[in-house]
Amino acid sequence: xxxxxxxQAQVQSQLQPQxxxxxxxxxxxxxxLFCEMLRTGQPPHPTLTLLLSRLAALxxxxxxxxxxxxxxxxxxxxxxxxxYSDATAIDRILPFDLIPRVIxxxxxxxxxxxxxxxxxxxxxxxxxIYHDRKILADKIVPAELVLKNSGYCEAMVGFDVPFGTYVxxxxxxxxxxxxxxxxxxxxxxxxxxxVAYVVENRHMxxxxxxxxxxxxxxRGVDEYGLRLHNAMADIAPPGVSDPQVVVLxxxxxxxxxxxxxxxxxxxxxxxVEGRDLVVDGGKVWMRTTVGLxxxxxxxxxxxxxxxxxxxxRPDSMLGVRGLIEAWRNGxxxxxNAVGTGVADDKAIYAYMPRIIRYYLSEEPILSNVDTRIxxxxxxxxxxxxxxxxxxxxxxxxxxxxxxxIGPHATKAELAAFRDVLKANPSNYIxxxxxxxxxxxxxxxxxxxxxxxxxxxxxxxxxxxxxLPGGLTRVALxxxxxVVNSSQGGGSxxxxxLA
Numbered sequence: 001x002x003x004x005x006x007x008q009a010q011v012q013s014q015l016q017p018q019x020x021x022x023x024x025x026x027x028x029x030x031x032x033l034f035c036e037m038l039r040t041g042q043p044p045h046p047t048l049t050l051l052l053s054r055l056a057a058l059x060x061x062x063x064x065x066x067x068x069x070x071x072x073x074x075x076x077x078x079x080x081x082x083x084y085s086d087a088t089a090i091d092r093i094l095p096f097d098l099i100p101r102v103i104x105x106x107x108x109x110x111x112x113x114x115x116x117x118x119x120x121x122x123x124x125x126x127x128x129i130y131h132d133r134k135i136l137a138d139k140i141v142p143a144e145l146v147l148k149n150s151g152y153c154e155a156m157v158g159f160d161v162p163f164g165t166y167v168x169x170x171x172x173x174x175x176x177x178x179x180x181x182x183x184x185x186x187x188x189x190x191x192x193x194x195v196a197y198v199v200e201n202r203h204m205x206x207x208x209x210x211x212x213x214x215x216x217x218x219r220g221v222d223e224y225g226l227r228l229h230n231a232m233a234d235i236a237p238p239g240v241s242d243p244q245v246v247v248l249x250x251x252x253x254x255x256x257x258x259x260x261x262x263x264x265x266x267x268x269x270x271x272v273e274g275r276d277l278v279v280d281g282g283k284v285w286m287r288t289t290v291g292l293x294x295x296x297x298x299x300x301x302x303x304x305x306x307x308x309x310x311x312x313r314p315d316s317m318l319g320v321r322g323l324i325e326a327w328r329n330g331x332x333x334x335x336n337a338v339g340t341g342v343a344d345d346k347a348i349y350a351y352m353p354r355i356i357r358y359y360l361s362e363e364p365i366l367s368n369v370d371t372r373i374x375x376x377x378x379x380x381x382x383x384x385x386x387x388x389x390x391x392x393x394x395x396x397x398x399x400x401x402x403x404x405i406g407p408h409a410t411k412a413e414l415a416a417f418r419d420v421l422k423a424n425p426s427n428y429i430x431x432x433x434x435x436x437x438x439x440x441x442x443x444x445x446x447x448x449x450x451x452x453x454x455x456x457x458x459x460x461x462x463x464x465x466x467l468p469g470g471l472t473r474v475a476l477x478x479x480x481x482v483v484n485s486s487q488g489g490g491s492x493x494x495x496x497l498a
Contacts, residue, residue, distance in 0.1 A: 023056040024063050025440065030449040034180045034437040036101050042180060045104050047216055047497050054212055055099065060446060063098060066208045067442055070096055073207065079200050080258055094197055095490030098209050099440045101452060101472040102495045111182060111456060112466045114366030115172050117356060119458050122189055122343045124359040126166040130156045130339065140358050141351045145375075149348070151190075151341025153304060155311055159328055161337050162235040163462050168335035169228070169299075170458045171195075171471075174366065176437035183434070184366045185453065187352070189344035190336060191301050194471040194491075195224060195457045196262035201493040217498035219468035225266025227459050227467075228299070232267070234461030235333040236296040243296035245269045246286060248277070250302050250318045260301050267299075274302075279322030284332040297333045298323075304338050346395040346429050347373050369434065375426035383430040384421065387414055390430045391481075392421065405481060407433050436481055439492065441474055451475040453483050454494065469494035 030038065037052060039045075074080075074093040103111070128135050129146050136143040146152060171192030173185040202221050205213065229245060236243030249260040251273050264271035270286065277295065278285050285292040300307065306316040308323040326332050342348060350371040353364045372379035374392075383390060387406050394402040404417045421428055438449035456470035472492040473483035483489040 024058045024060050024447050025052070025056045026060070026446065028440055028447050028449065030438050032178065033435055033449060034176060034178050035449060036176070036437055036439040036452065037099075039180070045497070048102055048104075051100075051102065051212065051216070055440070055447075058212075063442055063447075067096075067098055070098060070204050070208050073204065077200075078258065079197070095476060096201060096204060097441045097450075097474055097476075097490055097492045098205070099442060099447065100205065100212075100493045100495045101439050101454075102497065103454075103469065104497055107182075108468065108496045110365060111174065111454075114182070114184075114364070115170070115456050115458050115466050116464045117360065117362065117365050118172060118184070118187060118352065119167060119170050119460055119464050121352070121356045121359050122167050122170070122187060123164055123460070125355050126337070126340060126343050127161075127164050128359075129342065131158065135355070135358055138358075140354050141348070145347055145351075145373075146342060149342045149345055151304075151339065151343075151345055153339030153342075155324055155328075156337070156339040162333065163460075165235065165460050166337040166340050167343065168231060168235070168337075168460050170460070171455045172366075172458070174454045174456065175369070175434060178435040178437075180437070182366055183369050184349075184352070185369055186346060186349055187344045188455070189340045191303070192455070192457065193256045193259055193301075194455055194473075195467065196259040197491050198457070198467065198469060198471050198494065199224060199262075199266070201491060205493040213495075216495075219496040219498050221467060221469055224457070224459075224467050225263070225268075227465050228263065229267040229269065231459045231461030231465075232297040232299055232333075232335060235335060237330055237333065240296050244286070244294055245297045245299065246272045246277075246295050248272055248274070248298050248300040248302055248320075250306070254301070256301065263299070274317070274319045277320045277323075279320060279326050282326055282329055282331055284320070284323065284326050295332060297335065299335050304341065307334075307338065346371075346393055347375070347426075350429060369431045372430045374421065374428040374430060379430070380421075380425045383428075384418060386430075387418060387421075389433060391433050392417065392428050392430045394427050395429060405433065408480070433481070439472070439474065441476070441492075443476070443478075448478070450478075451481055451483065452492070468496040 074096060080093050135141050136146060167189040169192060171188035174182055175185050176182055199221050232245040233243050246269055247260055247264040249271055260271055272286060276287050284295040286295050302318055305312045306318040308319050309316045310321050311324045327334050350373050353368055356362060356364045372383060374380045374383055390406045392404045436451040439452045440447045441450035452472050452474045454470050454472050457467045459465050472494045474490050474492055475481060475483045476490050
């Protein structure tokens with residue numbers, strides 16, 4: 001077997017330069033970076049070799065025509081997100097790169113089991129900190145980091161949720177370093193977005209690049225809506241035979257509104273706003289053209305602060321007055337649970353390996369990126385001394401906002417950020433600048449290596465299921481590590497080989 005693998009590797013290493021010398025792949029060179037397609041040093045996979053040969057045989061003009069067709073299709077179908085600035089809100093398509101990112105069965109097994117493990121630990125952690133707080137008493141995680149966290153919710157103390165599931169939908173951001181090792185970058189346990197693009201990207205591939213997939217065994221992604229609905233039905237109040245699920249959206253001006261529409265359609269349930277719901281008699285009802293109808297599970301895409309003006313922000317026009325009381329009384333279920341933000345805080349992330357060991361007595365299947373918490377004096381001193389080498393992130397931000405990438409920053413930017421960091425060190429963590437893996441991507445100058453990450457989506461009701469693949473985001477600008485759509489990134493179809 002070893003001889004066979006060695007022979008295949010030799011054939012592959014001889015074949016790759018030939019494939020990169022003509023057609024679409026002409027001039028493609030990832031250098032020392034780990035490439036998701038070429039996988040230098042990894043065991044060869046026949047499907048990848050076949051896919052690479054098909055790409056190499058495809059004229060670059062043909063790929064550009066198909067890319068233009070895809071962009072036009074995205075616009076016509078309204079597959080967009082909203083980018084906000086101080087003065088405007090602009091709807092844009094999420095740039096879609098036709099060349100897929102491929103994950104082998106062995107790699108997917110590691111990702112899938114690692115994500116399931118993290119979701120289990122996150123849910124156990126949340127139950128503990130809202131009940132016995134054993135992990136705080138045992139000083140595994142600093143109590144101050146949890147109890148004074150902006151995501152911690154006093155209204156959740158002592159409240160039991162069905163199956164102990166707080167994080168019903170989790171998006172785990174995973175990167176790959178220069179050695180090909182998968183590492184978790186962060187956990188998104190509040191209202192993770194992006195799954196709509198996973199499904200739509202697959203549909204787009206089948207429309208404009210089906211010849212690339214012919215005969216290949218790639219796992220499907222169309223099961224997500226059914227799985228999500230089943231999980232939402234799992235957590236509905238007991239005794240309800242046919243629970244009514246709804247998707248609660250802030251409305252059309254939300255940046256992810258397209259996804260809210262998509263999820264409601266995929267589940268076959270109503271898309272509602274706060275004004276469509278009312279709490280009466282301790283239960284939640286939906287206004288319809290024929291009167292009030294009961295609601296049993298709410299998949300909410302609204303942040304905690306705006307969910308119920310009786311408990312959180314009294315000026316909120318997006319939520320439902322009395323909703324939290326109805327939830328605590330067991331007449332309705334809410335996913336994700338309120339107060340999950342403390343679990344996806346970037347400072348708590350640094351403790352996830354310890355959290356996994358504490359609750360599961362297991363080693364993490366997916367490693368964290370080495371992380372320093374700047375609230376700690378030693379970590380702050382190291383970060384300030386090595387600012388030009390590190391990535392520094394605010395603990396409660398998302399979307400690529402407010403971070404510093406030291407190696408790419410100017411002296412003036414480093415100096416300004418140094419002052420910000422000193423003024424509020426507890427708001428930041430620092431991490432080494434990873435040499436993220438790259439994937440072939442269609443650019444102005446041809447197919448070139450661009451950095452990618454991966455966000456698999458896990459759904460948990462009674463049990464956890466992980467969508468095969470996930471959202472592969474790609475940094476379209478040369479040299480940049482920021483893949484977020486709000487910062488100019490795009491996405492790819494993600495193929496998990498069966």
